[in-house]
Amino acid sequence: MRCPYCSSEDSQVKDSRPAEDGAAIRRRRVCPDCGGRFTTFERVQLRELTVVKKTGRRVPFDRDKLMRSFEIALRKRPVERDRIERAVSAIVRRLESSGEQDIQSEQIGLLVIEALKALDDVGFVRYASVYRDFSGPEDFENVINELTARINADTSVAND
Numbered sequence: 001m002r003c004p005y006c007s008s009e010d011s012q013v014k015d016s017r018p019a020e021d022g023a024a025i026r027r028r029r030v031c032p033d034c035g036g037r038f039t040t041f042e043r044v045q046l047r048e049l050t051v052v053k054k055t056g057r058r059v060p061f062d063r064d065k066l067m068r069s070f071e072i073a074l075r076k077r078p079v080e081r082d083r084i085e086r087a088v089s090a091i092v093r094r095l096e097s098s099g100e101q102d103i104q105s106e107q108i109g110l111l112v113i114e115a116l117k118a119l120d121d122v123g124f125v126r127y128a129s130v131y132r133d134f135s136g137p138e139d140f141e142n143v144i145n146e147l148t149a150r151i152n153a154d155t156s157v158a159n160d
């Protein structure tokens with residue numbers, strides 16, 4: 001592994017441990033040339049995924065971009081990073097196991113919305129406002145009414 005500080009071709013692993021519920025390995029490394037310390041993650045990748053944008057443009061799937069989407073939607077919300085990691089890993093596993101190499105960006109967006117509904121209502125509304133391209137307050141009202149109906153349905157099922 002190349003050192004991010006001095007670009008040395010060699011680094012030593014000082015510590016390895018499971019991460020993301022065993023779906024990845026976290027390695028602490030040190031560069032013997034400059035002494036820099038850094039962390040790497042090793043994950044199983046079942047296949048190379050390509051995202052097909054609305055415009056038809058094709059780009060390689062980027063797990064980090066998916067993670068950033070969750071982080072932006074959940075900024076300043078009381079959701080543990082571990083739960084976000086699990087949600088992202090679940091989406092990636094679902095995409096990889098679908099058997100498709102080309103994934104529509106809309107499909108990824110729907111999976112994110114589904115995961116955010118389970119994690120945090122405010123994060124869901126934030127993401128939905130961008131994903132569904134809200135143009136006015138009535139769009140927010142519709143989503144909030146949808147959430148309220150879901151919460152009421154969940155509450156009535158719990159009380160039965």
